Amino acid sequence: MTAPATSRTPAAQHPEPPLVALERVERTVLIPDHEPLRILQGVDLEIRIGDHLSIVGRSGSGKSTLLNILGLLDVPTGGAMSFGGVPVRSMSEKRRAVTRGARVGFIFQQFNLLPGRTALENVMTPLLYARGKQFWQRERLATEMLGLVGLGDRLREKPHKLSGGEQQRIAIARALVRSPQLILADEPTGALDIETGQSVMKLLDDVARESGAALVTITHDPNVAALAHRHYSLQNGVLVDGELTA
Amino acid sequence: MTGLIAALVEAWSELRIHKTRVLLALIGVALSVAALTTVVGLGNMSREAMVQTQEQQGGRAATVTAEVFPASGEVDVPQVRKALEGLVERYGVEHSSLRYQTSVPFQFPDGASTAETMVVDRGYGTMRRVDLSLGHWFTRSDEQRLAPAVIVNEAFHQRLGLPDLQQNPAVQIVRERPITATVVGVVPNQWPEAPPQAMMLAGHYDAWALGGEAMMPPAMEMWVPKEIAEPLATAMSSDLAAQFGPGSAQVFRSDYAAFGDPFESIQLAVGGIAGLVLLLGAVGLLNISMVTVRYRVREVGIRRSFGATGGRIFFGVMLESVVATFVAGVVGVMLAVAVVKSPWVQDLIAAGVSELPPFPLEAALIGLGAATVVGALAGLIPAVVAVRVKVIDAIRY
Numbered sequence A: 001m002t003a004p005a006t007s008r009t010p011a012a013q014h015p016e017p018p019l020v021a022l023e024r025v026e027r028t029v030l031i032p033d034h035e036p037l038r039i040l041q042g043v044d045l046e047i048r049i050g051d052h053l054s055i056v057g058r059s060g061s062g063k064s065t066l067l068n069i070l071g072l073l074d075v076p077t078g079g080a081m082s083f084g085g086v087p088v089r090s091m092s093e094k095r096r097a098v099t100r101g102a103r104v105g106f107i108f109q110q111f112n113l114l115p116g117r118t119a120l121e122n123v124m125t126p127l128l129y130a131r132g133k134q135f136w137q138r139e140r141l142a143t144e145m146l147g148l149v150g151l152g153d154r155l156r157e158k159p160h161k162l163s164g165g166e167q168q169r170i171a172i173a174r175a176l177v178r179s180p181q182l183i184l185a186d187e188p189t190g191a192l193d194i195e196t197g198q199s200v201m202k203l204l205d206d207v208a209r210e211s212g213a214a215l216v217t218i219t220h221d222p223n224v225a226a227l228a229h230r231h232y233s234l235q236n237g238v239l240v241d242g243e244l245t246a
Numbered sequence B: 001m002t003g004l005i006a007a008l009v010e011a012w013s014e015l016r017i018h019k020t021r022v023l024l025a026l027i028g029v030a031l032s033v034a035a036l037t038t039v040v041g042l043g044n045m046s047r048e049a050m051v052q053t054q055e056q057q058g059g060r061a062a063t064v065t066a067e068v069f070p071a072s073g074e075v076d077v078p079q080v081r082k083a084l085e086g087l088v089e090r091y092g093v094e095h096s097s098l099r100y101q102t103s104v105p106f107q108f109p110d111g112a113s114t115a116e117t118m119v120v121d122r123g124y125g126t127m128r129r130v131d132l133s134l135g136h137w138f139t140r141s142d143e144q145r146l147a148p149a150v151i152v153n154e155a156f157h158q159r160l161g162l163p164d165l166q167q168n169p170a171v172q173i174v175r176e177r178p179i180t181a182t183v184v185g186v187v188p189n190q191w192p193e194a195p196p197q198a199m200m201l202a203g204h205y206d207a208w209a210l211g212g213e214a215m216m217p218p219a220m221e222m223w224v225p226k227e228i229a230e231p232l233a234t235a236m237s238s239d240l241a242a243q244f245g246p247g248s249a250q251v252f253r254s255d256y257a258a259f260g261d262p263f264e265s266i267q268l269a270v271g272g273i274a275g276l277v278l279l280l281g282a283v284g285l286l287n288i289s290m291v292t293v294r295y296r297v298r299e300v301g302i303r304r305s306f307g308a309t310g311g312r313i314f315f316g317v318m319l320e321s322v323v324a325t326f327v328a329g330v331v332g333v334m335l336a337v338a339v340v341k342s343p344w345v346q347d348l349i350a351a352g353v354s355e356l357p358p359f360p361l362e363a364a365l366i367g368l369g370a371a372t373v374v375g376a377l378a379g380l381i382p383a384v385v386a387v388r389v390k391v392i393d394a395i396r397y
Helices: A063-070 A093-103 A119-129 A138-148 A164-176 A194-211 A222-226 B002-017 B019-058 B077-090 B154-159 B202-207 B226-244 B264-295 B297-305 B310-340 B343-349 B361-387 B391-396
Strands: A020-029 A037-047 A052-057 A078-083 A104-107 A182-186 A214-219 A230-235 A238-241 B063-068 B095-108 B111-120 B149-153 B170-173 B179-187 B197-201 B219-223 B249-253
Touching: A020 A063, A037 A063, A052 A063, A052 A194, A052 A222, A063 A182, A063 A214, A093 A104, A093 B310, A104 A164, A119 A138, A119 A164, A119 B002, A138 A164, A164 A182, A164 A194, A182 A194, A194 A214, A194 A222, A214 A222, B002 B019, B002 B310, B019 B264, B019 B310, B019 B343, B019 B361, B063 B077, B063 B226, B077 B095, B077 B219, B077 B226, B095 B197, B095 B202, B111 B202, B149 B154, B154 B179, B154 B197, B197 B202, B226 B249, B264 B297, B264 B310, B264 B361, B297 B310, B297 B391, B310 B343, B310 B361
Parallel strands: A037 A238, A052 A214, A052 A230, A104 A182, A182 A214, B111 B197, B149 B179
Antiparallel strands: A020 A037, A020 A078, A230 A238, B063 B219, B063 B249, B095 B111, B095 B170, B095 B219, B149 B197, B170 B179
């Protein structure tokens, strides 16, 4: 049996405030002529710089909703959440977008690369929303990042000419190019074969560790989940810890 | 500042990526702008050409003409001329010319005959936009000549045997003691079978006492500012009536715009057609933009996940449309200039016009402005649609 997640570490052990803190977070969707649908219920979670978490769960258990909330794409309908110490409820949509761009990197199951653009252009795209040095040096930064994920020789290739593993590497480079503090990976190996998936996950793990960012991975794959240091499971919207079964 | 530059970079990058779609949209917009600019340009040039023709026939706006018809029916030319010249002096008119049609006997190689001769002042050339096919209009040095200078029409020139004007060809005015005049210019015939005609400066006409038979009483044409034309005509009319008796003089506006601008309706029609052309272009572009933005919902979602704000997405989609249509506008205007300035079109709209009107700058500016406005309007709805895209749904799209 599972127990509710209790991973909130005592403050004394972590003098720095958590990057993301969720307290009794709820996400409810109103459906006409039906009872409100409770997607997330009472979720408590703290994520700190350098953490590596995995969240497993069946389809429809609320994994993606939780990820969207962590990445400021969605907002809780109940409970409290802070990002970088700032209550999310007090953040305007614009502030959330700017914070997301500067501090969060997304990696999607279907890669979500922009069609028609080269690998380099794809990785440069998030830097179009940056300011100062990051914007003006976007080509150099993107080139370096693609080199880091082993695609330094494929800069001008368009995604459709690359393998699934290579496309996901581009997506990883794109997620990391603005040096985010939080990387959110939604089924990052879901569209890859086992071998390629393992190599991609190793790369993601290595790059995240080197950058010091927190990595949250949502997956069905226990092998992928096993790479994390903290493991969670979502069951009918309730987050429980310590489980590696989907 | 970085945000604006980044938005421009992004818009340009999007245009580059979606070359085919952009090209298709731009062809439509460029053709619309070309059509709009051509219509406006042609309309303005035609108007200018017609104005020039009208000015050749009746003077520039505003031309006030003073004529005297004494009740006795007998015209004392010297008295009338003195009265008309007195008007110019008293009212301080800057641009004026006598217009006095008479007949003067000339000696042609095939015999002597009279030719209709218009006696004018030097200002007549400017006021009536006199178009010369050879030689020049009367100059200040022509006024100082020791022999009268004449400008003849092509029929006169031909009857003289088409002499070279560089050689200062002479023509004799038949008198007991013949007077030798010098032909300094040739004007086109006013109609195909026109008889030989000539023009002469009033000063020369008086100096050599040519005093031919008056075909029409002398008149004075005065080019004055439009706003004072009517009160000036009224005052001059009273002035002449005091000298020659009531009803014996008339002073009136004789230029094409005397009864309002006759080209206003043409301009309204041109404007209406241009507006319609623009509307069609805008609808076409809006259609393509709407299809495009629906196709790009996922892309919008992905960009939002990178931190693109709603404002940035809105501005980006708008800017993309505006940049594209501006480029199309430049192409369209260039196309319109090429069409309007082609020799065939120029001959068609400006036949017989002395000063070929330039391509109207306002047509080019209207074309570019219209392209930009169409881009903004056609980008507005897709931009709103893009901003309202639900990010989470878009990413899964």
